[in-house]
Amino acid sequence: MGRIKKIMLLALVALSFWGGIKQVNAAEDFEIEQIHANMPDVSIYLRSEEQPNPDDLEITLGKEALAVQNIMAYEKTGMATDYFVLVDVSNSIPTEYCESIKSALNSFSTSLGTNDKMVLLSFGEEVNTLLSGSESAEERKNAIEQLSNVDKKTLLFEAIFQTADLADRMQDDNRKIVLVISDGEDFAVGTSTKEEAVAALNDRNMPVYAMGISDTDKENLNKFGETARTLGGTLTIFTAEETQQAVEELQNTWKSTWVISARAENNVIDNQKNSLLIKQVKSGVTRSKDVLLTTYQKDTVAPKIASVEKSGDRQLTVVFTKKVTGADNSTSWEVEYDGKAVPVTTVVLKEDGLTAVLTFENDFYTGTYNVAAPGVTDLSMEKNKVQSTVSVEIEGVEPEKEPSELERLWKEWWWVLPVAAVLILVIVILCVWRKIKKNKGIVYVDGKASLVNNVEEKQRIAIERQKGFPITLEFVGGASNGQKKIDAVINGSLIVGRSSICELSIEDAKMSRQHFALEYKDGDIFITDLNTTNGTAVNGVAVKRKTKLSPRDVITAGSLQMRINW
Numbered sequence: 001m002g003r004i005k006k007i008m009l010l011a012l013v014a015l016s017f018w019g020g021i022k023q024v025n026a027a028e029d030f031e032i033e034q035i036h037a038n039m040p041d042v043s044i045y046l047r048s049e050e051q052p053n054p055d056d057l058e059i060t061l062g063k064e065a066l067a068v069q070n071i072m073a074y075e076k077t078g079m080a081t082d083y084f085v086l087v088d089v090s091n092s093i094p095t096e097y098c099e100s101i102k103s104a105l106n107s108f109s110t111s112l113g114t115n116d117k118m119v120l121l122s123f124g125e126e127v128n129t130l131l132s133g134s135e136s137a138e139e140r141k142n143a144i145e146q147l148s149n150v151d152k153k154t155l156l157f158e159a160i161f162q163t164a165d166l167a168d169r170m171q172d173d174n175r176k177i178v179l180v181i182s183d184g185e186d187f188a189v190g191t192s193t194k195e196e197a198v199a200a201l202n203d204r205n206m207p208v209y210a211m212g213i214s215d216t217d218k219e220n221l222n223k224f225g226e227t228a229r230t231l232g233g234t235l236t237i238f239t240a241e242e243t244q245q246a247v248e249e250l251q252n253t254w255k256s257t258w259v260i261s262a263r264a265e266n267n268v269i270d271n272q273k274n275s276l277l278i279k280q281v282k283s284g285v286t287r288s289k290d291v292l293l294t295t296y297q298k299d300t301v302a303p304k305i306a307s308v309e310k311s312g313d314r315q316l317t318v319v320f321t322k323k324v325t326g327a328d329n330s331t332s333w334e335v336e337y338d339g340k341a342v343p344v345t346t347v348v349l350k351e352d353g354l355t356a357v358l359t360f361e362n363d364f365y366t367g368t369y370n371v372a373a374p375g376v377t378d379l380s381m382e383k384n385k386v387q388s389t390v391s392v393e394i395e396g397v398e399p400e401k402e403p404s405e406l407e408r409l410w411k412e413w414w415w416v417l418p419v420a421a422v423l424i425l426v427i428v429i430l431c432v433w434r435k436i437k438k439n440k441g442i443v444y445v446d447g448k449a450s451l452v453n454n455v456e457e458k459q460r461i462a463i464e465r466q467k468g469f470p471i472t473l474e475f476v477g478g479a480s481n482g483q484k485k486i487d488a489v490i491n492g493s494l495i496v497g498r499s500s501i502c503e504l505s506i507e508d509a510k511m512s513r514q515h516f517a518l519e520y521k522d523g524d525i526f527i528t529d530l531n532t533t534n535g536t537a538v539n540g541v542a543v544k545r546k547t548k549l550s551p552r553d554v555i556t557a558g559s560l561q562m563r564i565n566w
Contacts, residue, residue, distance in 0.1 A: 032289040033232045033257060034175075034205045035276055039296040040264040042066060044276070045074070045175070045207075045257050052258060056281050059262055061291070062274040066262040074175075075255040080115035081175045082133060083108075084163045084206075087147055088182035089124040090154040097213050098149040100243035101181055105147075108247050109140040117174070119166055120144065123159035123182075124151025133170060153187040156180070160208065160227075161192035164200035177254060178208045178233075183216035184224030194223075198230055203273075203292050207232035209250055214239050232289060265323055266379040269293040299380035304388040308371050313396070316358045318371060322378045323353030324386070332375025333358060337365060338399070353379070364396030468492075469520040469566065473504075476554060476561040486562075490520040496557070497530070510534055511558030516543070518564075525549045525566065534558060 030048035037043075042061065046052060054068040085108075087101060109118055117133035120143055130143040160180065167176055178201065186194070201208060210228035212221045214237050225235030234253075238246040270293055277288040303322040311317040316335075318327075326332045328349040335342040335358070346359045358371075372389040403411065468491035475483055488494060488504050495502045499513035512532040519526045529536040529543040536543045537556040549555075555562045 029280065029283065029285050030278075030287060031232070032276070032278065032287050033207045035289060035291040036173075036175075036205065037061075037291050037293055037295070038173075039267040039269050039293060041297065042262045042264065042276070042291075044260040044262060044278070046260055046278070047253065047257055052260065052280075054260075057260075058279040058281055059260070059276070061264060061276050064264055064266075066264055068260060068262050070261040072259050072261075073255075074257045074259050077259055079175055079259075080113060080117070080172075081177060081254070082117045082119065082167070082170055082172065083112070084119045084121070084166065084176065084178045086121045086123060086159045086163065086178065086180040086182075088154055088156070088180075089122045089147055089149050090151045090183075090185070091149055092154065092183050092185060092216070093149040093213065094215060094240070095149060096240040097215075097243070098147065100240045102144050102147050104244045104247040105144045106141055107244060108251065109137060109144065111251065115174075117170070119163075119170075121159055121163065121166075122147055123155050125153045125155070126151075127155055127159045127162050129162075129166065132166075154182070154185045155191055156182055156184070156186035157194045157197040158191040160197035161200050164197075164204055164206070167204055167206060176204070176206045178206055178231075179211065179250065180208060180224075180228075181211045182224065183213050184210075184220035185216070194227060198227060201231050202290065205232075205289075205291055209233040209253075210235045211243075211246055211250075212237050267296040267299050267381055268379055269296050269381065296381055299378070299382050299384060302384040302387050303376070303378045305371065305373065305386065305390045308369075308390045308392040310364065310392070310394050311357065312359075313363045314360045316360075316369075316371065316392070318356045318358060318373070318390075320354050320356075320376075320386070324349075324356075324373075324376050324378055325353075327356040327373065327376045329375060332373055334372045334374060335360075336370045337367060342369070364394045365399040366394065366396045367399070368392070369394055469525075471518070471525070471564060471566045473555075473562040473564055476563055490518055490525065492520065494518040495530075498558075506558075506560065508558040508560050511560065515557045516555070518549075519546070525564070527555065532557075 030046055030052065033045040033047055035042065035044050044059070051073070052071055054071055057068060059066040059068065085105065087105075089098075093101075105120075112118060118131055118135075118140055119129070119133045120131035120140070122128050122130055130146060131140055135143070160178070163178055192200075208228050208231040210224050210233065212224050212235060221235070221237060228235045236246050236250065273290040273292050275288050276291050277286060279286045301322070303320050303324055306319045306321050308319075309317050320327075328347050330344040330347050333344045333347065335344060342360060344358050345361050348357045348359075350356070356373075368391050370389055370391050373386040376386045377383040468489035470487065470489050471494075472485055472487055474485040486504065486506075494504055495514055495517050496504045496506065497514040497516075498508060498511045499505065502514060512530065512534070514530050515532050516530055516536045517528045519528065526546050526548055527536070527538060527543060528546045534557075538547055538549065538553050540554075540556070549564060551565050553564055555564060
């Protein structure tokens with residue numbers, strides 16, 4: 001008897017699998033079909049027999065919790081859908097199936113809403129786009145009639161892969177659903193693989209609903225269903241007679257899908273896949289699906305300081321209107337008391353992202369404190385800065401009497417006077433010492449102290465005038481301020497320039513402080529330019545290195561021309 005029960009049970013399972021329309025769905029209570037994210041708004045399409053209770057749902061995107069705004073049946077939202085219908089036209093699809101599929105698709109075409117679109121692709125030995133979504137009802141009917149099961153191969157996953165590209169071209173915000181009708185076989189060589197096709201639709205959050213003919217290999221159907229469930233859809237196994245009913249039941253499933261409108265606390269995107277998780281609190285059932293965050297809405301609302309309260313003798317608690325970042329950096333704050341800055345020593349930003357606790361070095365004085373946070377921003381893509389400044393009255397200690405400006409300066413800089421006096425004394429001593437040293441010491445003449453050089457000055461000058469090689473510089477032209485010539489003596493070398501430290505100083509604005517040098521050696525005179533800005537020339541030729549001179553050569557320096565003679 002037990003053996004008979006087992007046989008009957010197996011027969012019942014087989015009948016339930018093969019008889020009538022078979023729909024395979026891995027979800028127990030609900031399943032996430034697809035997700036549309038335009039941060040901070042997130043739309044979640046959920047398959048569930050009953051309307052989800054928003055109070056029983058916990059939704060997170062990555063690590064951030066989402067707030068449920070609304071839950072509504074899709075058919076009541078008034079939203080439009082782009083349907084991508086992919087039909088297998090290989091000869092492995094029996095003719096009776098091909099005819100029933102065309103009939104069911106014609107009925108489906110006439111049931112579309114005003115703003116709905118139908119894209120039709122056939123795939124066999126190649127993938128052909130028969131409808132792009134902009135056609136009329138009559139054009140859709142004619143395209144459907146072109147379907148014919150004559151090809152020998154099946155490029156199933158190449159067709160699914162190309163669907164992603166077609167969806168990108170449509171550039172609308174409609175819901176997008178892919179319906180694939182096939183036996184599940186794929187003969188791809190050098191075309192898109194299953195993994196590539198799944199990745200392409202996963203990135204675009206496009207669910208795939210599969211309709212597999214019952215007269216085919218069961219292994220192909222299993223792989224077909226696995227692909228559909230991976231992409232948020234289901235697998236329906238049907239006979240030729242059940243084609244119309246199968247399509248209608250899928251339409252009812254799409255219309256009865258629940259749309260959960262949820263909202264994040266910010267519009268931040270990272271252009272990466274993030275896991276969205278939905279948990280039923282009471283049952284503990286969870287479902288998750290990845291969504292690629294690539295679009296966001298501009299955030300134009302800057303955060304403000306909602307309140308400031310004294311929370312300790314040296315602490316203020318600041319609350320913002322939005323979650324912020326940068327508030328835990330003390331340099332992000334500006335606090336003033338009586339027109340003077342009050343440095344913030346430490347800041348702690350609490351886990352709620354809204355509350356910051358500021359700590360100061362000294363106790364508060366009684367009076368008004370102005371608090372601003374110019375270095376704090378919200379968590380948006382725009383990084384909106386905190387604009388507001390809040391004044392708060394604080395009961396504290398009485399402020400100390402401010403010293404006068406003179407008292408403050410004396411207290412701060414009193415030590416400068418003795419240091420300056422010492423420096424002046426040292427400088428005087430050094431100057432006297434250098435002068436004595438320069439003049440070869442001190443001698444006493446007729447009981448008076450005199451510098452040695454002063455005593456011998458007349459004799460030294462007379463001797464010096466007799467030393468060296470005499471030359472004459474005769475000015476040529478009118479740039480010498482009326483001076484005709486200069487007599488000079490080269491004692492080894494003679495520096496000529498605008499500076500008073502030169503042996504021969506000439507006032508000329510275009511001449512360098514030390515312009516050129518004349519050198520006497522073995523009866524010859526040489527000239528060298530001293531790396532000047534305007535250069536030195538002899539007879540119009542620039543002096544690049546030490547150059548030998550001849551009597552009556554003309555030297556050009558600054559704005560002057562001088563003829564040298566000796």
